[in-house]
Amino acid sequence: MRDGQRLLLIGLGVIALFCWGWVASAFWNYRQLTAEVQRLQTQQDEFNQKITEAKRLSRLYEELTQDLGKPLPSFEPGKMTAKLMEQVQGALTQSKLKVETLQPAAWQVVNDLRCVRMGVQVTAVTTQATLTEGLQSLIELLMRLRSLQPPMVMERLNLQTVAQPQPSLRLQAQIFWMVPVEEAALKKLVPSSRPSQRRTTVRTMRGEGQ
């Protein structure tokens, strides 16, 4: 083998070695990057799922707040009680029912539902000439109460026919209003909230029944 040929061979060998070293380095990088890209794609999928879930919750929240109203940033019992009484009284007046008693019940913080439960006890008598008309006005009243925002929950309803001074229907009802309140405001209310009277009331009524 001639010297020139030997030199050429060595030179080419060095270049070939460099090229294959480059290949090895690129392959190593390729493997690492492939693993990294795979990890990132998995992470992206996870984030996608979380975002989809968060968007679903957000949409649900929007829908619920359209029906129930947005949670109140601060709760003022006096103002809210007055608003409740005003709405109920308005509904009774529109349905032409004569209010005998309209008594607000104690409000209560419900931590599980993040709301304040406000109640009112109503006693009213229909003023229509006939019982049928009175019943119709009662149905209208119930529909009005249902369409309030947030909707009211009727826990107890007692309808009774009354003969004197004219045939009419007497309505006794306990209506509750679930007012959503933000958690921060709710935490402030918890120490100062009054104890629930609901259970006490129920117990008393059961006692009367017995």
Add this chain to the structure above:
Amino acid sequence: MGILFRRPKRVAVVEWGDGELRCAVPTRGAVTTVTFPLTAPPEEQAFEVSRRLQELARRRVLSAPLCVVLPSSACTFKLLKVPVTNGETREQVWKNEAAQQLGLPLAEIETAFAEQPDGVLAVVCRKSFLHTYLAPFTQSDLPIRWVVPSIVGLWVTAAASVGSESLALLELRRSRNRLTHATLAVGKSSGLRLVHSIALNGVGIDWLADELRRALALYHRAFGESVNRLLLVGELRGLTDDERRLLQQLPLPLEELPLPEEGNTVCERVLVALTATVANNPTLLSFPPPQPEPELVWRRVGERLVGATIVLMLVGFFVAIAMSIQVQALRTEMNSLRQVIAQQRRELNRFQSQNYREEVRGLEQIWKQVNDQRNDPLEILYWVSKTLPTSVWVTEVAFLRNGQVVLRGSSLSPSAVTEAARSLSEVQVMRGVPLFTEVLTNYVNTRTEGERTLVDFQLTAWLRERAERRQRQVLRP
């Protein structure tokens, strides 16, 4: 059986000299012949032959095992009468005997032997001539398997077609239409006994005729047999006037040696005939094929190493480029993925800061409670007023918590109360689902008011979906 399964062999035959390079190569079941005129001066013709052969090798024309035909005039032939000896040393013994009988220095000659019934035929050629003659082939790295004197190959061809009688074969060589060499081979059957090569260095035809006659007479004296047939390698009609005059002086009539039809000239047809002869007789008398020189071998190794390294380098280079492009693409993809993930993380943080999950959970529970049909007396009032018979009138309706409905009223008969309870229990809403799971008659009391008998009653019904355990006891609201 061996003949039946023997595969046809492919042999290429090459010869150069007299200003020409001639080849006969197998191609798809036939033999193709080609003749290249050598235009270079005689001392440079080896280079031209080498160039032509390399060109043919590049085109893979000479890929079959190669038989190089030596001119008969370059060889000396001698039939040796030697005793039977050991197989390992006999070649050396024959070589010594041949050198001694021919008077040639052992170091300068190359020998080839063929065992025959009458003795061993020794063919001797000068090493210098062989080296020069075969140099173009070795430089071209062609696979030489046989180096055969032309008269030997022709004798085997002729002997196969003639039979067991004494035969003489005359080969005439021309250069530019001038007779230059004549070779006479005489023998019997496949045994070649006498070969006389005559160079016509300006001597007359008559002298050549005398030489041939003397050779035939010598054969007759030496072997006690006269030659029966005399065959000419070539065509009788293509002979010159001198050659005709020569043949008329011979003691026997001349016949043509049958040659194949392929080939344009006699020399090409001879090569075609040798192609078949060598393929059918691979153990034909042959000089040992030349071995490549170590220097040349090393040069070839070096060239191949350089080639392999270049291929390795180029492959590595292109693979590296391809891998680098892939890596770059992956980097771009990774950066874009990172950007997308950062954006997603920001969006997710924005959602998580609102804490929708807890808010929605609370609102959903409120909504569930608000939408609980057990808290909606409207539907109850509708169904009660629709279901009760006309003989029953209700004086009091109590709608209690947990889906308990109490009806108090009066009727004209106890059966009407029973009918009312049955009707209530059969009320169906929403695709046949009963409204009440149970309807219970609490009391039915008969009383007389004036002349009329009235029946007071109380019914308790439970709506279908009840979360808590039912209470049998009726509570007055």
